[in-house]
Amino acid sequence: MADDAVPDAYETLDSHAALVAWSRRYAHTQTETTDLAVDLSRVEWEVSTRAKRRAAAVKRPRIPDAAVGTPVDWSSHDATADPHPPTCTVSLTWEAAQSFDREEWAATLRHELVHVEQFQRFGTTNHGSRFKHRAETLDTPVKCRRFATPKFVLSCGDCEQVVARRYRDCKLVREHSQYQSSCCAAALRCQRVNSQ
Ligand SMILES: [Zn+2]
Numbered sequence: 415m416a417d418d419a420v421p422d423a424y425e426t427l428d429s430h431a432a433l434v435a436w437s438r439r440y441a442h443t444q445t446e447t448t449d450l451a452v453d454l455s456r457v458e459w460e461v462s463t464r465a466k467r468r469a470a471a472v473k474r475p476r477i478p479d480a481a482v483g484t485p486v487d488w489s490s491h492d493a494t495a496d497p498h499p500p501t502c503t504v505s506l507t508w509e510a511a512q513s514f515d516r517e518e519w520a521a522t523l524r525h526e527l528v529h530v531e532q533f534q535r536f537g538t539t540n541h542g543s544r545f546k547h548r549a550e551t552l553d554t555p556v557k558c559r560r561f562a563t564p565k566f567v568l569s570c571g572d573c574e575q576v577v578a579r580r581y582r583d584c585k586l587v588r589e590h591s592q593y594q595s596s597c598c599a600a601a602l603r604c605q606r607v608n609s610q
């Protein structure tokens with residue numbers, strides 16, 4: 415996963431490609447440092463900009479007769495005898511990533527990775543008791559993350575391009591002047607959005 419184009423700081427991700435790269439790398443680290451059993455070579459990533467309330471989602475093919483708790487033997491599953499699970503896609507909502515801080519986004523990814531783990535093992539996924547158990551182990555909420563209209567807009571102090579949005583007070587909001595924009599290397603400006 416070594417890639418010079420991958421920025422380290424979640425706070426200043428400013429493109430879809432950067433968000434995917436960061437999220438993939440986080441997922442990779444999770445598979446190395448936890449017991450999460452996910453084959454990332456069978457996972458694709460995309461960014462959605464459609465206004466949705468879900469922070470992320472896993473798109474997957476429907477596997478007939480699949481049930482959580484009943485492992486699928488993929489090698490005997492279809493005529494191609496492909497020993498791997500079918501590809502599924504983790505869809506990341508751009509507005510959510512812009513609203514969440516690093517911790518919230520990481521928790522969102524862990525939640526989706528539990529869905530991927532279930533899909534790859536059982537051919538389907540839900541939020542049942544197995545999911546709850548895994549969510550506890552991996553310290554992520556059971557409910558799919560939702561997001562709200564951001565309260566704070568952070569922009570470049572020079573060119574005023576929007577750099578990030580946040581919906582609650584966080585380190586980036588409090589210490590925004592200590593962060594630099596990637597466009598102009600200028601201190602960030604933070605504006606509170608008046609919610610009606
Ligand atoms: Zn979910």
Ligand SMILES: [Zn+2]
Binds near residue numbers: 570572597598599600
């Ligand atoms: Zn700028």
